Amino acid sequence: MRGSFDEVVDRVRDWLTDDGPVPDVVIETSGSSGTPKRVRLTRTALLASVGASAARLGASGPWVLALPPTYVAGLQVVARSLVAGHRPTLLERDGWPDGEGWFVSLVPTQLTRMLESPDDLAALRRAHTVLLGGGPIGAALRERAAGAGVSVVATYGSAETAGGCVYDGMPLDGVALAIGVDGRIRIAGPTLFTEYDGQPDLTRDVLVDGWFRTSDAGRLDHDGRLVVIGRVDDVIVSGGLNVPGPAVAERLRAHAGVEEAEVLGVPDAEWGNRVVAFVVPAPAMVSRLVAGAPHSSTTAELRDWVAAAHPRAWAPRQWVVLDAIPLLPNGKPDRQALRALAARDETGNEGAAS
Incomplete structure (x- = not known):
């Protein structure tokens, strides 16, 4: 999904509403720890995620895009807004909406910096929900946001799961969680990707019997709530x-x-x-x-x-x-x-x- 913001929005709209079969969308991972992977997602997987997200939040509506639409979090913002009947707002170009009840997806660093800005903070207080994902979310940041009157939901997921599929530790409807014997988080459900483009061996390694073996370590609390410990390779042997x-x-x-x-x-x-x-x-x-x-x-x-x-x-x-x-x-x-x-x-x- 490359091109200008308006071109991307139009292509996503056509992809979501086409009556016939449509090709998979290919999303690159961030490549923060190495070479980016090209993840293939079906329209069915993306729409399953959009629907499950709206059901969990108890509402849908316009979204503000504060992340690149070339990554899954940004693509999801565009898709959620379009499915709800609204063209998304590009924060970088159009600024924050004037009204209330809209949604935005941020990463922790963005939220940390926005809480320091009076203008950004005033806008975030008007949002229905701030989805926060893409990295470790400390308790102190959650407390700061809550104390400032910003409604935050912590998400966990990846391009391979069509974005966030666990909200505040609990899987979205239809999503299954498990912890493997190696401590890795495993995910199953209708939002999973189909394959890594051009990497069949890697696909077979991580997609096993309908489960996606993530690169993250975690545990499940007594109530089934997921606690993400961190990436397996974030454990430093010193x-x-x-x-x-x-x-x-x-x-x-x-x-x-x-x-x-x-x-x-x-x-x-x-x-x-x-x-x-x-x-x-x-x-x-x-x-x-x-x-x-x-x-x-x-x-x-x-x-x-x-x-x-x-x-x-x-x-x-x-x-x-x-x-x-x-x-x-x-x-x-x-x-x-x-x-x-x-x-x-x-x-x-x-x-x-x-």
């Missing part, structure tokens, strides 16, 4: 220990002096992988947190903050201070760019955890 990067990042985001944070593993000759924190400090901390200061009082404070909730060995060994987290076009953190930044800034390596 010095023989398994460190879940998303859990460390979420803890850092809860610190009053941190606006944004990501945590990744970077190859290290001594540790195998070292735990690296990429931090956007809050204004009050900017002058205190200096990149490359190995044992500054502030990095020590942040390490202690992590250690107060998790094993001390999980505390990052390297700190990269940024003005903003680099993002992919779909709003997700650019993990490859972050690792490149860490490799260029190895002076921040703090050595063994204390």
